[in-house]
Amino acid sequence: MTIVELRQYTLRPGARDTLIELFEQEFVTGQEAAGITVGGRFRDLDDPDRFVWLRSFPDMTERARALRAFYYGPVWQAHRDAANATMLDSDDVLLLRGPGFTAPAGAGQVVATICHPRDTAAFAGHVERRLRPEAAAGTPLLALHRTEHAENDFPALPVRTGEDVLVWFTVGDTAPLPDLSAHLKAAPQRLRLSPVS
Numbered sequence: 001m002t003i004v005e006l007r008q009y010t011l012r013p014g015a016r017d018t019l020i021e022l023f024e025q026e027f028v029t030g031q032e033a034a035g036i037t038v039g040g041r042f043r044d045l046d047d048p049d050r051f052v053w054l055r056s057f058p059d060m061t062e063r064a065r066a067l068r069a070f071y072y073g074p075v076w077q078a079h080r081d082a083a084n085a086t087m088l089d090s091d092d093v094l095l096l097r098g099p100g101f102t103a104p105a106g107a108g109q110v111v112a113t114i115c116h117p118r119d120t121a122a123f124a125g126h127v128e129r130r131l132r133p134e135a136a137a138g139t140p141l142l143a144l145h146r147t148e149h150a151e152n153d154f155p156a157l158p159v160r161t162g163e164d165v166l167v168w169f170t171v172g173d174t175a176p177l178p179d180l181s182a183h184l185k186a187a188p189q190r191l192r193l194s195p196v197s
Helices: 017-032 059-071 072-082 122-136
Strands: 002-011 037-044 050-057 086-100 110-115 143-148 166-171 187-197
Touching: 002 017, 002 059, 002 166, 017 037, 017 050, 017 059, 017 072, 050 059, 059 072, 072 187, 086 166, 122 143
Parallel strands: none
Antiparallel strands: 002 050, 002 086, 037 050, 037 187, 086 143, 110 166, 110 187, 143 166
16 A cells, blocks of 8 residues: 545636646646655546545655655746746645545546544445445446545645545445445545546
């Protein structure tokens, strides 16, 4: 399992396509050159000013090294002002452990489900038992992630702390979730996403 960041950016009204264009032209290859694996990039279908994306690292030590290489390197330095001008908030970041996620080719809607379980280990097993059979029926459960509790060793980029979450991704027009309320501290958050092509 790798270290994964699930990043949700709130953007200035109408700025999402500007950021996506810059991201796809400069920041994917720029991060990959620094040793970062860039995963799925998405438009939030319910919020026209939200951009959601993932990136991953082999471990926390490599994360710190790769982030320093990218953010102090030439690509970010050349384009950071243009990127930052599109953003209102880039600090909604979950630090996770899991396989990472990129939507399969031709995927339509992707749903990211974020839960705050009462007992993460037990709930992960419950998700596997309840959702894997549904996946076999046509709604694939593609990636299951849990909170990484290691200290953020690149504090220039904040991450959410004090939370214990489980995040999973499915593809397609998903059926309603089974009743999970007995296992959760609050209602799950579901992000309906469209992959950036």
